[in-house]
Amino acid sequence: MSLVDSFEKIPVQIYENDKIASASVAREISDLIRQKQKDGKTCVLGLATGSTPKTLYKELVRLHKTEGLSFKNVVTFNLDEYYPIEPDALQSYHRFMNVHLFDHIDIDKANTHVPDGTIEKNDVRAYAAEYEKKIEMAGGIDYQVLGIGINGHIGFNEPGSGRQSGTRLVALDNTTRLANAYEFASIAQVPRLAITVGINTILKAKKIVLLAWGSHKAPVIRESVEGTTTDHVPASFLQEHNNCVFVLDEGAAQELTRYKSPWLTGEIDWTEKQIRKAVCSMALDLKKPILMLTSNDYNNYGLSDLMVKFGSAYDINLRVFNGMRDTITGWPGGKYSEDVPRHPERREPKSKRVIIFSPHPDDDIISMGGTFIRLHEQGHDVHVGYQTSGNIAVSDEFVMRQIDFAVEFDSIFGIDKSRANGIWQDARAFIKTKKSYQKDTEEIRAIKGLIRRTEARATCRYVGIKDENIHFMNLPFYETGLIEKNPPGEADVQITMDLIKKVKPHQIFAAGDFADPHGTHKVCFDIMIEALKRLKAANDESIKDCVLWLYRGAWAEWDCWDVEMTIPMSPDQVMQKRNGIFIHQSQKDGVVFQGSDSREFWQRAEERNSGTADLYDRLGLPKYAALEAFMKWEY
Numbered sequence: 001m002s003l004v005d006s007f008e009k010i011p012v013q014i015y016e017n018d019k020i021a022s023a024s025v026a027r028e029i030s031d032l033i034r035q036k037q038k039d040g041k042t043c044v045l046g047l048a049t050g051s052t053p054k055t056l057y058k059e060l061v062r063l064h065k066t067e068g069l070s071f072k073n074v075v076t077f078n079l080d081e082y083y084p085i086e087p088d089a090l091q092s093y094h095r096f097m098n099v100h101l102f103d104h105i106d107i108d109k110a111n112t113h114v115p116d117g118t119i120e121k122n123d124v125r126a127y128a129a130e131y132e133k134k135i136e137m138a139g140g141i142d143y144q145v146l147g148i149g150i151n152g153h154i155g156f157n158e159p160g161s162g163r164q165s166g167t168r169l170v171a172l173d174n175t176t177r178l179a180n181a182y183e184f185a186s187i188a189q190v191p192r193l194a195i196t197v198g199i200n201t202i203l204k205a206k207k208i209v210l211l212a213w214g215s216h217k218a219p220v221i222r223e224s225v226e227g228t229t230t231d232h233v234p235a236s237f238l239q240e241h242n243n244c245v246f247v248l249d250e251g252a253a254q255e256l257t258r259y260k261s262p263w264l265t266g267e268i269d270w271t272e273k274q275i276r277k278a279v280c281s282m283a284l285d286l287k288k289p290i291l292m293l294t295s296n297d298y299n300n301y302g303l304s305d306l307m308v309k310f311g312s313a314y315d316i317n318l319r320v321f322n323g324m325r326d327t328i329t330g331w332p333g334g335k336y337s338e339d340v341p342r343h344p345e346r347r348e349p350k351s352k353r354v355i356i357f358s359p360h361p362d363d364d365i366i367s368m369g370g371t372f373i374r375l376h377e378q379g380h381d382v383h384v385g386y387q388t389s390g391n392i393a394v395s396d397e398f399v400m401r402q403i404d405f406a407v408e409f410d411s412i413f414g415i416d417k418s419r420a421n422g423i424w425q426d427a428r429a430f431i432k433t434k435k436s437y438q439k440d441t442e443e444i445r446a447i448k449g450l451i452r453r454t455e456a457r458a459t460c461r462y463v464g465i466k467d468e469n470i471h472f473m474n475l476p477f478y479e480t481g482l483i484e485k486n487p488p489g490e491a492d493v494q495i496t497m498d499l500i501k502k503v504k505p506h507q508i509f510a511a512g513d514f515a516d517p518h519g520t521h522k523v524c525f526d527i528m529i530e531a532l533k534r535l536k537a538a539n540d541e542s543i544k545d546c547v548l549w550l551y552r553g554a555w556a557e558w559d560c561w562d563v564e565m566t567i568p569m570s571p572d573q574v575m576q577k578r579n580g581i582f583i584h585q586s587q588k589d590g591v592v593f594q595g596s597d598s599r600e601f602w603q604r605a606e607e608r609n610s611g612t613a614d615l616y617d618r619l620g621l622p623k624y625a626a627l628e629a630f631m632k633w634e635y
């Protein structure tokens with residue numbers, strides 16, 4: 001048994017990303033289906049919904065379409081469904097399964113089962129018993145696919161669910177309702193109840209594969225795999241199953257001991273980053289500044305190996321301290337007036353062309369407002385590429401307010417705008433009767449996009465950049481009017497390449513937000529990387545001298561050992577940034593599709609930037625009011 005196994009109580013497979021991981025799971029499922037076909041048997045699959053299995057279903061559809069995988073002998077049972085809900089509602093899991101899988105394969109729909117969200121409450125108990133019976137009659141689940149909630153739920157078995165629980169009606173945790181609120185216009189519309197199969201039902205499956213993508217799942221993955229079995233983390237009960245595996249991407253695996261403290265699980269390659277990670281983790285855990293760490297601390301923390309390799313605690317402390325200190329600079333575009341050795345950015349050219357890619361119209365100011373302002377003030381030619389219109393995140397009330405303005409404007413000035421008036425009337429009428437599951441008309445989406453565009457432009461004016469340096473890219477993948485976006489395509493990459501070719505940047509700043517691999521930020525990142533790779537492969541002049549810096553989105557910050565440039569902010573600069581964020585009025589005072597964080601964007605940004613400053617302080621580095629942090633990315 002390797003040391004890794006002594007921490008991990010469930011076998012874990014880690015893949016570079018969710019696509020590669022899903023391809024491997026899809027291959028296993030297709031092998032099983034084919035084997036059963038050969039044996040003249042049915043194959044019983046237990047299926048999950050949510051964002052996680054989408055890549056898996058896409059791959060299964062591909063295997064059906066291109067490799068002739070047939071689902072004629074497949075019977076499926078889904079884990080859960082909201083209650084109450086109509087099967088054709090936009091957010092129902094019935095609809096989800098049809099849209100993502102069943103409508104695209106040759107499965108007999110009579111063989112598919114998703115708990116019914118329309119059953120009378122009094123009948124649910126009998127219905128649940130029947131559901132279990134059907135699974136048994138079908139021969140039991142051969143292969144169960146699971147996702148995991150950030151609170152450790154599997155199916156909708158929330159914390160507190162017993163090991164012996166069966167199919168039943170459950171109340172959804174507030175954290176689950178918040179996490180799933182992104183599918184609904186507001187948290188109030190997320191159902192409070194659900195029907196779910198039980199933990200015991202899940203554990204009866206012959207094989208269980210739990211999938212998890214993204215760093216937001218990492219803490220609960222660690223608890224489930226390395227913690228003790230407890231009903232506080234229902235997924236930990238999977239430790240009792242003898243044929244269960246967790247299939248993860250690197251983000252979801254990052255809290256496992258083998259990643260977090262690799263020196264505890266065996267031999268490691270001591271790169272500069274790894275040394276920094278070990279020493280900073282130790283300093284933070286022991287609540288000591290880096291320069292106060294002793295050889296005793298190194299020994300007790302399992303880092304004696306590091307001392308053998310790199311000298312005394314004193315030497316290593318200095319090495320890490322100096323490295324961290326050198327990340328701090330007030331000159332994000334390089335310091336031309338002075339030759340500073342080990343400065344994170346090049347000195348030449350004095351005035352750099354810069355593109356800030358902003359996935360939504362406010363990420364530039366939220367995530368790197370201080371740096372944005374400095375770059376401009378220090379004489380760099382700063383351009384902003386607003387990647388998407390951000391039009392779904394504007395409330396109907398806000399649109400109504402703007403419509404009132406426009407209509408009054410026309411009447412005050414006696415402008416004859418019969419066409420405009422028609423659009424306003426239609427939009428008003430639509431919003432008045434709009435149902436929660438309805439998507440906006442094209443006109444309303446255009447108005448919402450316009451609102452966000454004017455806010456972004458106002459922010460650029462506030463910073464001082466010229467109108468011609470503002471680029472609204474309106475990437476088409478985003479334009480569905482729904483939370484569910486189109487897959488990124490050729491047009492998205494072309495628009496991005498065109499902008500890069502036009503600006504010929506020395507620096508690009510972009511959102512490196514990998515927490516949610518299906519979120520808009522990550523899709524925008526993938527599109528930009530594809531554009532850069534293509535330009536690089538073509539030896540295109542426009543990027544021959546271009547460095548890519550990543551900021552992280554509004555939710556989290558880089559680990560301090562990954563940071564390569566930090567820009568300090570004074571208390572006054574923090575206020576200046578806050579006022580810049582306030583310009584985005586449509587995003588203030590509670591926004592649509594808020595997700596699980598109820599703080600306003602300016603609060604998130606400030607807490608995060610002061611948090612980074614506090615972290616540097618705890619490590620014994622200079623104390624600032626706030627720090628914006630960046631990581632360099634090779635493309």
Ligand code: F6R
Nearest residue numbers: 048049050051052147148149155
């Ligand atoms: C869905 C289900 C849930 C999800 C979990 C993760 O059928 O049973 O347990 O798997 O909430 O959701 P996503 O994948 O959206 O993060």
